[in-house]
């Protein structure tokens with residue numbers, strides 16, 4: 028298990044009596060780390076490794092967390108902070124909080140109809156929700172999951188152009204507000220801890236299957252409520268009579284498009300009338316290229332440490348990216364965010380907002396929609412508290428001057 032990278036892990040020797048919340052009651056979770064502890068109790072190894080894992084030595088996975096330790100705050104005092112406004116424009120729409128749910132695939136491995144649970148919790152909290160191309164619920168089901176949802180569709184460019192054109196048309200028809208084109212997957216990230224659970228493709232090893240049986244609650248809920256998850260959005264594009272999980276997964280592996288370049292982004296731009304964001308940008312020159320290609324913004328991201336190991340933490344790029352493009356180009360950032368103080372750092376450096384991957388998935392795996400709601404509430408309160416303790420009442424007051432020299 029890849030639990031070692033979390034610096035706030037309990038029982039690390041120096042304070043052996045410390046522990047995260049026990050049991051499975053999400054209302055008792057005080058932090059994202061508590062939700063993670065509950066989630067890891069509930070999940071079998073195949074699901075836990077999929078959720079937790081990073082590429083190869085997991086240097087980037089750990090580095091994403093450590094990067095937040097490079098800065099400290101220099102708060103102001105005796106300011107009236109009885110009201111703190113946490114609302115923010117994210118890709119042209121008002122969001123109640125300065126963060127959104129990142130698009131993540133295969134959520135059916137964590138919770139039955141996990142994609143819908145994420146969307147419903149996002150709508151209730153008034154924040155946008157990303158949906159992955161390789162989600163297990165359809166675009167229609169997620170975009171229509173709750174009234175008032177700001178739905179962002181994440182596109183993987185796979186196979187022939189007809190595939191992305193079909194997905195983009197569907198997202199437009201279902202009212203998605205933004206399209207996030209993920210570009211850090213020119214080839215598959217190498218997550219060996221995850222791979223060891225499979226014989227090849229998506230066939231779990233005998234040991235992994237036996238281990239699943241030791242999680243009957245999980246097994247029952249996945250098999251009975253949703254059935255084994257499928258990549259429903261890609262099924263119409265897969266030739267042949269069989270369109271089960273294995274067949275579609277094999278098709279997507281065989282149809283990755285390593286030849287994709289900026290011309291594809293320009294073509295997608297021409298086809299998509301709403302906000303377009305390039306996700307997975309890690310270099311200042313690519314921030315500029317994205318803007319020149321007609322995108323409305325970027326997500327600075329290393330895919331949560333799941334793609335190129337030894338890639339730098341995206342938080343490091345925020346200030347430089349903002350200085351390059353000025354105030355009118357959207358800069359979102361993700362990878363490693365688990366605390367309100369970290370979200371506030373990103374905003375102070377110039378990000379418009381933060382995307383949350385695992386922080387939301389820990390909530391989902393711990394308790395479905397209620398668990399995601401708990402994760403959002405924890406981070407909302409942490410952001411509010413951070414602002415109050417900094418002596419600030421609105422997010423636009425944040426600037427690099429909040430940091431100690």
Ligand SMILES: Cc1cc2nc3c(=O)[nH]c(=O)nc-3n(C[C@H](O)[C@H](O)[C@H](O)COP(=O)(O)O)c2cc1C
Pocket residue numbers: 077078079091129130131132133159160161162181209306328329330331332333361362363364382383384385386388
């Ligand atoms: C389990 C898991 C599945 C993911 N699936 C996708 C995906 O299908 N498409 C995508 O663009 N990013 C995907 N990501 C990356 C997230 O969108 C986001 O960039 C990343 O989770 C941010 O890092 P964090 O998990 O530390 O918050 C996935 C991440 C995780 C953890």
